[in-house]
Amino acid sequence: MKNTIKYILIFTFCLLIVSLKAQEYHAEAKLDSNRMLIGDHVKLHLSYSWSINKTMLLPMMHDSSFHGLEIIEYYKPQLDTINNMVIYKQQYTLTSFDSGTYIIHPIPFYDNDSTLLATTQTLKIQVNTLNVDTTLAIKDIKPPFKAPLTFKEIVTYVIMSAVIIALILLIILLILRLKNKISTFSIKKEIPLEPAHRIALRALESLRLKKLWQEGEYKLYYSELTEILRMYMENRWGIQAMEMVSDEIIHALHQQRVAEHLIQKVSYTLHHSDMVKFAKGQPLSDENQLSFDNIVIFVKETKIIEENA
Numbered sequence: 001m002k003n004t005i006k007y008i009l010i011f012t013f014c015l016l017i018v019s020l021k022a023q024e025y026h027a028e029a030k031l032d033s034n035r036m037l038i039g040d041h042v043k044l045h046l047s048y049s050w051s052i053n054k055t056m057l058l059p060m061m062h063d064s065s066f067h068g069l070e071i072i073e074y075y076k077p078q079l080d081t082i083n084n085m086v087i088y089k090q091q092y093t094l095t096s097f098d099s100g101t102y103i104i105h106p107i108p109f110y111d112n113d114s115t116l117l118a119t120t121q122t123l124k125i126q127v128n129t130l131n132v133d134t135t136l137a138i139k140d141i142k143p144p145f146k147a148p149l150t151f152k153e154i155v156t157y158v159i160m161s162a163v164i165i166a167l168i169l170l171i172i173l174l175i176l177r178l179k180n181k182i183s184t185f186s187i188k189k190e191i192p193l194e195p196a197h198r199i200a201l202r203a204l205e206s207l208r209l210k211k212l213w214q215e216g217e218y219k220l221y222y223s224e225l226t227e228i229l230r231m232y233m234e235n236r237w238g239i240q241a242m243e244m245v246s247d248e249i250i251h252a253l254h255q256q257r258v259a260e261h262l263i264q265k266v267s268y269t270l271h272h273s274d275m276v277k278f279a280k281g282q283p284l285s286d287e288n289q290l291s292f293d294n295i296v297i298f299v300k301e302t303k304i305i306e307e308n309a
Contacts, residue, residue, distance in 0.1 A: 025050050027109050029120035038099055038129050041072070044092045048109055048118065052084045057110050061092060068102040069094045069125070099129040196235030197303030203228045204296055213288040218281075221288065222273035229266065229295050236302065246270040262301055265294035 030045040046059075061071065073093035080087045096102065106119035207228065212221035230241035230249070239252045249270065253263050269291040275281035283291070 025109070025118040027107070027118040027120045029104065029107060029123055031104075031123055031125060034124060035126045035128065036096075038097055038127060039095060041093050041095050042125065044094055044104070044123075046088075046090050046092070046107065046120065048088045049085050050109075050117065052081060052086050055112050057112065058088060059107055059109060061107075066094060066102070066104055068098060068100065068127075069096050069104070094125075096125075096127045099127050101126050193235075195304060196232055197299050199235060200228055200232035200299045201296070203231070204292070204299070208292065213283075213285075218276045218283065218288075222276045222291070225292060225295060226270065226273045229269070229298075232299055236304070246274055258302060262298050265298055269294045 025048075027048045028046075030047075032043045032045075036042050058077065061074075071092050072095050075091040075093075077088060077090040080089075102125050104123040104125065106122055108116055109118045111117055204225075207221070207224050210221075212218075212224070227242075230244070233239045233241040233249070233252070237252075237256050239256075241249055241252065244252065246267075250263060250267055253266065272281075272283050272287055272291050276283065
């Protein structure tokens with residue numbers, strides 16, 4: 001009698017421990033359906049709950065976890081806390097390309113010490129194929145259907161065509177304008193310009209009337225005077241004198257075989273100009289007037305003799 005009571009107490013204690021553990025850890029797996037066609041999809045729902053005071057390892061699922069089934073999509077795990085219990089949920093989308101019956105074996109859940117805490121139940125899924133009537137004749141594969149054009153597609157084509165046409169017209173217009181500019185430029189080049197000496201003498205007269213050196217504006221006076229000289233050389237001989245220094249101007253005049261006494265006059269003016277610009281010199285009144293007169297004489301004696309019409 002005593003042994004019987006002893007066994008009953010031990011059995012009751014074991015049931016209590018199992019019950020407490022079952023309440024502390026609970027794992028479950030569900031399928032949306034246990035039947036599907038080849039290539040169709042079915043969702044697997046995993047859930048697991050454990051005490052907030054305990055730690056556990058979440059399962060890492062992959063294709064080899066399901067024999068004959070493939071995982072095509074993972075959903076982000078969800079963790080919630082309710083009444084000191086942590087609830088883990090996750091979904092997987094499964095498919096299969098072979099007909100037959102497949103078993104999803106229990107999925108284990110372990111703690112950090114690799115102790116098995118709980119497992120899900122075994123699931124079974126039936127993958128069926130389409131029924132084929134072998135009595136009927138074999139038919140060709142149907143060609144793809146032609147979808148009708150929608151208003152949105154038509155508007156898109158119209159806009160694209162308009163843009164392309166506008167770009168073509170713009171390119172043609174630019175080409176025509178460029179040709180017109182080139183032809184206009186050619187005509188303008190053929191029109192005889194005003195003689196170089198007339199432009200220079202008019203500019204020299206304008207400089208004389210300003211009376212710059214008389215008012216102490218030496219630097220401005222010599223800058224304008226030498227600029228008139230350089231412009232005259234460009235118009236007269238095509239020499240790029242605006243970019244030349246004094247020595248280069250003298251050398252260019254020698255190449256044009258200008259008379260030596262005229263080159264000396266230009267050299268005198270350039271020397272005084274450099275002295276004012278770079279050494280802040282202040283030439284005498286006679287020197288300023290002579291620098292001016294030298295350029296006037298140089299222009300008059302090197303001008304191109306105009307023929308009477």
